[in-house]
Amino acid sequence: MRMTATAHTVHTELTHTLQRWSDLGWLRQLDSALASFVSQRDPEATEALIVASAILAQLEGRGHTCLPLSELVASPRELLAWPAASHDELDAVWTRMPTSTAGWVEAIRTSRLVRQVLDDGGAADPDAGQPLVLGGTLQMPLLYLRRYWIYEEQVTTTLAACTADVLPVDTEKARAWLDRLFVPFKDEKAGVNWQKAACALALSGRLTLITGGPGTGKTYTAARLLALVLAMHPDPAQLKVALAAPTGKAAARLKQSIEASLTQLPADVSQEVDLAELTRRIGAARTVHSLLGARPDTRRFKYDSRHPLDVDLLIVDETSMVHLELMAALLQALPPHARLVMLGDQHQLASVEAGAVLGDLCQQADGQHYSQATVEYLKKTCGEVIPAGTQVGSGLAQRSLTLQFSHRFGTVIGQLAQTVNDNKQEDAKSLLSTPSPAVWQSSRHDPEVVIRLAVEGRDGARACHADYLKRMHERPDTTRTDPQAHAAWVRQVLRAFEGFRILCAVHDGPWGDREINQQIQKALAKAGWISPTGAWYPGRPVMVTRNDLALGVFNGDVGVVLPSHSAGGALRAYFLDGESLRSVSVSRLAHAETAFAMTVHKSQGSEFTHTLLVLPSGTNEVLTRELVYTGITRAKSSLSLVEGSSGALLTAIATPVKRSSGLRLKLDRD
Numbered sequence: 001m002r003m004t005a006t007a008h009t010v011h012t013e014l015t016h017t018l019q020r021w022s023d024l025g026w027l028r029q030l031d032s033a034l035a036s037f038v039s040q041r042d043p044e045a046t047e048a049l050i051v052a053s054a055i056l057a058q059l060e061g062r063g064h065t066c067l068p069l070s071e072l073v074a075s076p077r078e079l080l081a082w083p084a085a086s087h088d089e090l091d092a093v094w095t096r097m098p099t100s101t102a103g104w105v106e107a108i109r110t111s112r113l114v115r116q117v118l119d120d121g122g123a124a125d126p127d128a129g130q131p132l133v134l135g136g137t138l139q140m141p142l143l144y145l146r147r148y149w150i151y152e153e154q155v156t157t158t159l160a161a162c163t164a165d166v167l168p169v170d171t172e173k174a175r176a177w178l179d180r181l182f183v184p185f186k187d188e189k190a191g192v193n194w195q196k197a198a199c200a201l202a203l204s205g206r207l208t209l210i211t212g213g214p215g216t217g218k219t220y221t222a223a224r225l226l227a228l229v230l231a232m233h234p235d236p237a238q239l240k241v242a243l244a245a246p247t248g249k250a251a252a253r254l255k256q257s258i259e260a261s262l263t264q265l266p267a268d269v270s271q272e273v274d275l276a277e278l279t280r281r282i283g284a285a286r287t288v289h290s291l292l293g294a295r296p297d298t299r300r301f302k303y304d305s306r307h308p309l310d311v312d313l314l315i316v317d318e319t320s321m322v323h324l325e326l327m328a329a330l331l332q333a334l335p336p337h338a339r340l341v342m343l344g345d346q347h348q349l350a351s352v353e354a355g356a357v358l359g360d361l362c363q364q365a366d367g368q369h370y371s372q373a374t375v376e377y378l379k380k381t382c383g384e385v386i387p388a389g390t391q392v393g394s395g396l397a398q399r400s401l402t403l404q405f406s407h408r409f410g411t412v413i414g415q416l417a418q419t420v421n422d423n424k425q426e427d428a429k430s431l432l433s434t435p436s437p438a439v440w441q442s443s444r445h446d447p448e449v450v451i452r453l454a455v456e457g458r459d460g461a462r463a464c465h466a467d468y469l470k471r472m473h474e475r476p477d478t479t480r481t482d483p484q485a486h487a488a489w490v491r492q493v494l495r496a497f498e499g500f501r502i503l504c505a506v507h508d509g510p511w512g513d514r515e516i517n518q519q520i521q522k523a524l525a526k527a528g529w530i531s532p533t534g535a536w537y538p539g540r541p542v543m544v545t546r547n548d549l550a551l552g553v554f555n556g557d558v559g560v561v562l563p564s565h566s567a568g569g570a571l572r573a574y575f576l577d578g579e580s581l582r583s584v585s586v587s588r589l590a591h592a593e594t595a596f597a598m599t600v601h602k603s604q605g606s607e608f609t610h611t612l613l614v615l616p617s618g619t620n621e622v623l624t625r626e627l628v629y630t631g632i633t634r635a636k637s638s639l640s641l642v643e644g645s646s647g648a649l650l651t652a653i654a655t656p657v658k659r660s661s662g663l664r665l666k667l668d669r670d
């Protein structure tokens, strides 16, 4: 098709403008490149489509799976959150943009690069491999990059199929087992034992979503569910169980806490259910990627809908970190008969990749959307009486449940986490202004406070980096000749290291993990704890930044560099997963960084006795409610907070993460 001279000039001017916006750092190069691609491939493309393409690409980079066109109508300033210097230029371009949602739809749907599949927009366009998809509804039109639309469709279709399958349950037998597996426990708030109800729910369907904050007993419940499924199975020896989590660390923790929970089961249960055999059969917990058979240099997995996983029951933990693409792959690979139980905390940070799937799926997981049938089933199967919801939720709501009582937290950290979730800023302020061993906030906004806490701890929370370094220096002589004594010493050092961690919101600047790591290294060297003569030195904590299957190390693994027991004591990086120890020669560890401090994102799935949360000064788009909630809930016993400027925490609490997605709309449709 030939472009008219005027259209050509308009396209050229616009793509130059977008390219300049990339050069100024407002857009990414990738974003303006997509806009140029659209302009080149469709000479008839409207200016609105070209601009929308660039913005769509940018939003994908920020974790959104689509662009809601209604947000472009008034002014995109809020949506884009670019620096003030951009406002005049944006406004000038916007004078040429449609002024209504319907106008945007019309400007976009006509392009041959766009596949129109609006629910109520007339016949959907045939699929001709268009790179963009216009989905959603006329009232809530959503522009997608093709692959994200496909992932959302795959997730909704498989979820709908899973939730529609009702599995037969011998309710009498189940009730008898559930009464044995759960000692009478009543949630203080609702008087419902949600853990027991979760197990009952999981028996009756192929998909169960169990959410809840830290320590609410998600893995405790999953262990009982495993015992229950095994006890109810007609041929237990045939049952194939798999455990998985998004990161290696979280997978190791899942396996460890499930095993610990299984050992706590009443003796009469373990006499009838062969728990030792169950533990053996589960095998190692895997990362979701390795479970699915990730292959280097390709997005495709070994297991998919044509080659499903060989599993009857799959339990996935830390589901909040599973992004849309991975969730689609996981659901596709599930065999049609298998049960999937997803555990996670919907309030935690989503993965950096696009999608906030758990949050989307858990919209009605509060137990207040149960149908009469769900309520009756639960009463019959586990004896728990849950009032039917005033508004009956979707099929997925019938398969979802929130555990509500934390068994782990000292009350103050738990309360603080709750006030963050509920956006109760005044309550958060008052909890933080009452110093206690559990929760403490610095009144000074100085990185020096962070360094001092790292070296000395504080009153009521002495755990700090000096602890593991002290253990390192107290190395028994036997560790030089006896490999077992050496392994025991390494474990002690690594466990002490898990007692304290600094979590930063950002990488760069004086409050970022990079600078803080350097300052702490200097301070610990000055105090005589370490001797960083080169890049590798005993006591250097490291985080792996890239998977290396050959070495057996994974992105996010955190360990400590220590001398090996071999003659000469060559340095190795040691990693602890539960009880099992791995080590790698530092000379082979090409992708690792120092980890006295790390980002909150990287800390997901881990917990530390004393957690020091560091927030930057000024406004920063990463400062969100989910980030501070995730940081706070990494603390097992004590939390310390240092803000770059006063009010950073409160600003973050008031700023929930917003990630656009069409999943909720699609789940409602189905």
Ligand SMILES: Nc1ncnc2c1ncn2[C@@H]1O[C@H](COP(=O)(O)OP(=O)(O)OP(=O)(O)O)[C@@H](O)[C@H]1O
Pocket: 185, 195, 212, 213, 214, 215, 216, 217, 218, 219, 220, 221, 257, 261, 345, 407, 408
């Ligand atoms: N009903 C219960 N009775 C007694 N102890 C419980 C109960 N539920 C959980 N616990 C204990 O509370 C602690 C936290 O439980 P668990 O690890 O299962 O929580 P979680 O929700 O998986 O936490 P996280 O999200 O932090 O991994 C464990 O020590 C567990 O044994």
